[in-house]
Amino acid sequence: MSSKKFQGKTCVYCGTPGASGTADHVIAREFFPEGAKRANLPQAPAYRQCNNEKSKLEHYAATVLPFGASHTESRTILSDIVPGRLAHNRKLARELAEGLAAHFVSQDNGRSWDIEMTLPFDGVKIARLFQMIARGLAYVEFGIMLPDAECVVHADFLTADGRSFFDRVFEGKGNKTGERNLGNGIFVYDGVQSLESPQLTLLRMSFGAMLGGDPKARGARVSVVYALTAPRKMSAASRLVEFLRSQGV
Numbered sequence: 409m410s411s412k413k414f415q416g417k418t419c420v421y422c423g424t425p426g427a428s429g430t431a432d433h434v435i436a437r438e439f440f441p442e443g444a445k446r447a448n449l450p451q452a453p454a455y456r457q458c459n460n461e462k463s464k465l466e467h468y469a470a471t472v473l474p475f476g477a478s479h480t481e482s483r484t485i486l487s488d489i490v491p492g493r494l495a496h497n498r499k500l501a502r503e504l505a506e507g508l509a510a511h512f513v514s515q516d517n518g519r520s521w522d523i524e525m526t527l528p529f530d531g532v533k534i535a536r537l538f539q540m541i542a543r544g545l546a547y548v549e550f551g552i553m554l555p556d557a558e559c560v561v562h563a564d565f566l567t568a569d570g571r572s573f574f575d576r577v578f579e580g581k582g583n584k585t586g587e588r589n590l591g592n593g594i595f596v597y598d599g600v601q602s603l604e605s606p607q608l609t610l611l612r613m614s615f616g617a618m619l620g621g622d623p624k625a626r627g628a629r630v631s632v633v634y635a636l637t638a639p640r641k642m643s644a645a646s647r648l649v650e651f652l653r654s655q656g657v
């Protein structure tokens with residue numbers, strides 16, 4: 409979709425000045441079913457090429473992620489929307505069918521057991537998408553650009569140790585967004601920006617799980633992606649990124 413407001417602006421995803429021809433929905437409309445609150449979704453200026461790359465990643469994520477979602481709309485999305493997407497993508501349908509696995513899990517040291525379905529997904533594609541979303545949200549929330557030449561942006565699912573480390577950052581000082589909830593829990597995020605270094609931000613993002621939910625709820629914890637953005641010049645930032653990498657699940 410095109411919007412005059414964003415024409416000729418710097419692309420938030422690649423940082424090319426004057427390249428923007430479109431307004432990109434930072435969280436694609438595709439993630440929200442018809443009738444859900446699709447209006448007022450955050451938008452950012454994007455170069456058509458970046459927009460196309462992001463669309464492909466979004467289409468992949470919108471097909472795969474509902475299998476692991478726990479929000480109220482996920483049942484509707486799985487029954488009404490995902491089959492149509494899979495019918496048009498036989499290769500992905502086959503990969504998902506082959507990869508779908510059932511595991512027995514216990515939350516109470518073996519007194520009772522549940523069957524948990526897991527679905528392997530392409531972590532590189534998901535991480536790349538969240539990297540782009542982080543750049544878009546940093547623009548929307550903090551009004552900052554994070555061009556690749558100047559900044560590192562790292563996004564990943566984290567282990568429990570990584571999560572508890574970064575959760576503490578949200579309790580400290582900083583410019584905080586508060587919890588944002590799009591489409592009744594379809595996408596939930598919050599962010600914090602350093603007061604000293606504007607490009608140093610941390611975002612917690614989730615498709616389909618409340619951030620403030622039960623910390624013992626396995627699915628809810630694992631579905632949260634953390635993104636760290638930082639100036640390349642900052643040496644502490646590279647150590648943090650290394651730490652994030654080491655904590656990835």
Ligand SMILES: [Zn+2]
Pocket residue numbers: 419420421422423424427454455457458459
């Ligand atoms: Zn771009």
